Amino acid sequence: xxQASGEATQSTxxxxxxxxxxxxxxxxxxxxxxxNQPDALIETLHAxxxxxxxxxxxxxxxxxxxxxxxxxxxxxxxTFYHYFALKPPGEHxxxxxxGTACYIGGSSxxxxxxxxxxxxxPGETTxxxxxxxxxxxxxxxxxxxxxxxxxxxVAGKLNPAAVVEKIRRWTSHDSDA
Amino acid sequence: xxxxxxxxxxxxxxxxxxxxxxxxxxxxxVAAGCLSCQSGVLKEALEKEVSRRGMExxxxxxxxxxxxxxxxxxxxxxxxxxxLYQGVKVSDTGPIIEALGGSPVVDLQCSTDLAFFSKxxxxxxxxxxxxxxERIEDYIAExxxxxxxxxxxxxxxKEVIDEISKxxxxxxxxxxxxxxxxxxTVSKAVSxxxxxxxxxxxxxxxxxxxxxxxxxxxxxxxxxMAIAAYAVGAxxxxxxxxxxxxxAVKRLRTAIAHxxxxxxxxxxxxxxxxxxxxKVRLGAGAFxxxxxxxxxxxxxxxxxxxxPRPPYPAESGLxxxxxxxxxxxxxxxxxxxxxxxxxxxxxIGTEKSxxxxxxxxxxxxxxxxxIEVPMGTILREIVFDIGGGIPGAGKFKAVQTGxxxxxxxxxxxxxxxxxxxxxxxxxxxxxxxGMIVMDQSSCMxxxxxxxxxxxxxxxxxKCVPCRVGTTQLYNLLNNIxxxxxxxxxxxxxxxxxxxxxxxxLCGLGQTAPNPVxxxxxxxxxxxxxxxxxxxxxxxxxxxxxxxxxxxxAQDG
Numbered sequence: 049x050x051q052a053s054g055e056a057t058q059s060t061x062x063x064x065x066x067x068x069x070x071x072x073x074x075x076x077x078x079x080x081x082x083x084n085q086p087d088a089l090i091e092t093l094h095a096x097x098x099x100x101x102x103x104x105x106x107x108x109x110x111x112x113x114x115x116x117x118x119x120x121x122x123x124x125x126x127t128f129y130h131y132f133a134l135k136p137p138g139e140h141x142x143x144x145x146x147g148t149a150c151y152i153g154g155s156s157x158x159x160x161x162x163x164x165x166x167x168x169x170p171g172e173t174t175x176x177x178x179x180x181x182x183x184x185x186x187x188x189x190x191x192x193x194x195x196x197x198x199x200x201x202v203a204g205k206l207n208p209a210a211v212v213e214k215i216r217r218w219t220s221h222d223s224d225a
Numbered sequence: 226x227x228x229x230x231x232x233x234x235x236x237x238x239x240x241x242x243x244x245x246x247x248x249x250x251x252x253x254x255v256a257a258g259c260l261s262c263q264s265g266v267l268k269e270a271l272e273k274e275v276s277r278r279g280m281e282x283x284x285x286x287x288x289x290x291x292x293x294x295x296x297x298x299x300x301x302x303x304x305x306x307x308x309l310y311q312g313v314k315v316s317d318t319g320p321i322i323e324a325l326g327g328s329p330v331v332d333l334q335c336s337t338d339l340a341f342f343s344k345x346x347x348x349x350x351x352x353x354x355x356x357x358x359e360r361i362e363d364y365i366a367e368x369x370x371x372x373x374x375x376x377x378x379x380x381x382x383k384e385v386i387d388e389i390s391k392x393x394x395x396x397x398x399x400x401x402x403x404x405x406x407x408x409x410t411v412s413k414a415v416s417x418x419x420x421x422x423x424x425x426x427x428x429x430x431x432x433x434x435x436x437x438x439x440x441x442x443x444x445x446x447x448x449x450m451a452i453a454a455y456a457v458g459a460x461x462x463x464x465x466x467x468x469x470x471x472x473a474v475k476r477l478r479t480a481i482a483h484x485x486x487x488x489x490x491x492x493x494x495x496x497x498x499x500x501x502x503x504k505v506r507l508g509a510g511a512f513x514x515x516x517x518x519x520x521x522x523x524x525x526x527x528x529x530x531x532x533p534r535p536p537y538p539a540e541s542g543l544x545x546x547x548x549x550x551x552x553x554x555x556x557x558x559x560x561x562x563x564x565x566x567x568x569x570x571x572x573i574g575t576e577k578s579x580x581x582x583x584x585x586x587x588x589x590x591x592x593x594x595x596i597e598v599p600m601g602t603i604l605r606e607i608v609f610d611i612g613g614g615i616p617g618a619g620k621f622k623a624v625q626t627g628x629x630x631x632x633x634x635x636x637x638x639x640x641x642x643x644x645x646x647x648x649x650x651x652x653x654x655x656x657x658x659g660m661i662v663m664d665q666s667s668c669m670x671x672x673x674x675x676x677x678x679x680x681x682x683x684x685x686x687k688c689v690p691c692r693v694g695t696t697q698l699y700n701l702l703n704n705i706x707x708x709x710x711x712x713x714x715x716x717x718x719x720x721x722x723x724x725x726x727x728x729x730l731c732g733l734g735q736t737a738p739n740p741v742x743x744x745x746x747x748x749x750x751x752x753x754x755x756x757x758x759x760x761x762x763x764x765x766x767x768x769x770x771x772x773x774x775x776x777x778a779q780d781g
Contacts, residue, residue, distance in 0.1 A: 085526075087524070087526035089526035090506070090526055091506065093509070094509070117526075121527075124528055125526070125527070125528060128529065128685075129508075129511050129529070130509070130510035131468050131469070131510035132510075147431050148587075148625065148659065148675070148676075149430075149587035149588050149593075149661055151430075152588055152663055152666075185428065185430055185679070186428075186433075187257075188257060188432075188433035188437075188469075188470065189258055189261055190431055190432075190585055190587035190659075191296050191433075191585075191587060191595075192258055192261060192262070192295065192298075192593075193587060193593075195261070202260070202261035203261060204262065
């Protein structure tokens, strides 16, 4: 690796310090389990996202360093795959399924009513950082169309009013949500 | 210690005795569909209720895989009575337990005489809803890993391949390539290292067969992979599964750990020189990774971009080594074929399409869920008998198969047998098995636009026809649904479809025009209504000149 030596030592120190963090230790575990191989890049990024919720530049630099792959490749992979988020998610997330069954079951009406109520489009987070709206290509819960995932829990046979109600509870005082 | 047949049978016997020791067995569906209707909580409530009444010794509560009728979840089956309950709530646990051994709770009962159940033929799904997917003993009790034993101890690799070829199994991922032929190619490739990959990147929207198989019966897939590895001479396997299926991933990992501990994966399996290990690799939400070369690239930790074939993965696949890639359902068919013989399998289905096919039936039908029917079953039977017809006052319009690579089949073909060739003839494909029924409330132009939007955003961008072509097609279709298209656009669409179809690099681009072509062929009147009359017959599209609609209604 050709790099200005002073800069290299500095970043190595920084990464060594980061490695002490409990969350990074989880990531390191994944790297070790895959034999420190560069081909485990996607697995590693999954581990980072599981620990931190998203991938920022620092995380990508860390992964590039640990797996000895160019940062450009880490960035390319992180942006190519839809599953990876480069922005921190809101406090709550709502993932609306846009699979065929959900689509013909009215999921676009659900998205519209969320936009009307919370002012967010898919991929956006409300200004107060409470709710993120995402879309899924297909959750595989087609028997329950239209479906959505609220903070990790799948709910089916939805209608716009029920979804908006759920989000309203999140955005107001969410003591009971 | 290596496991031998006697031990395998011993485990099966003990497990059978354990199960038969219970007077009643309550099976709660804990596959994804029912879990999202809180069946996990329900299972706990049933367990609590059983222990509160001190009935643990004669009533067994177990979580099982998909019971099929997802629309009526959560489902609970009672054995040996054979009662099926639907839409069960936690408050129903008391009555259900009280009814054990007596007459069932009528309000909750779901008739098992429904055509939904009686018209199915289960091979791939034979254990779904029967066994606990998290216990290997339960799988072994249903003759699990016996086929692997027979293959390893009693057959040469060539004999295994011959049996598969004799069965006439074709790839269940969509294209229908003969499995035996693929295996032969990989087995003939000369290399010390070979790989077996299970493609569980079920990206088609509207398809959840692979997910259900992995969640309900993961060992069956592992066994199929191990038999395949023995047949082609591979020692390492990968399962590439969607990260969006956390439950399937968890159950696969559990199953692999159990299989390794039991000795049916690892070194010297069944005291032979055969060794095989399986690793799970997670996808990350890229539809194109279902294409085999893109999938390989993704397992290698790179961007999921396809490359031109040949060379096919059978010659140069993962890290340049010969690689066998099959779909989940294909692997799930292997153990039964080895156990019952190729001739048995070839006896099911049609002349060119053998065996059964699992479909995820969804959309505007009464009984949505997971079904398995013999190849060649009439489409009308699937939609109206098994699916129970269209709900409410709806009228059948089309059935969509093959997801974004398939097409819409209109009413006049309802009496067509469902097999690879017949579907191709009417401009659709078998695909992985998603089957979405649509009624008059679905606008076919909008459906075409929906799939094109999907292909446009999932295009990896490597080749121009797909990257640019899908975007142009999307724009044209979008104009139609907005009421701003001109008649000449239809010719442009047809021309573009032809171009993308014939020049795109991989299957994604080559098949992306299919939904447009098939809707344009069968529902041209809808396209014309949008373009010429600025009117959406299904009343789905928001046309520019909304007032025109009213005028027209008055005229009519």
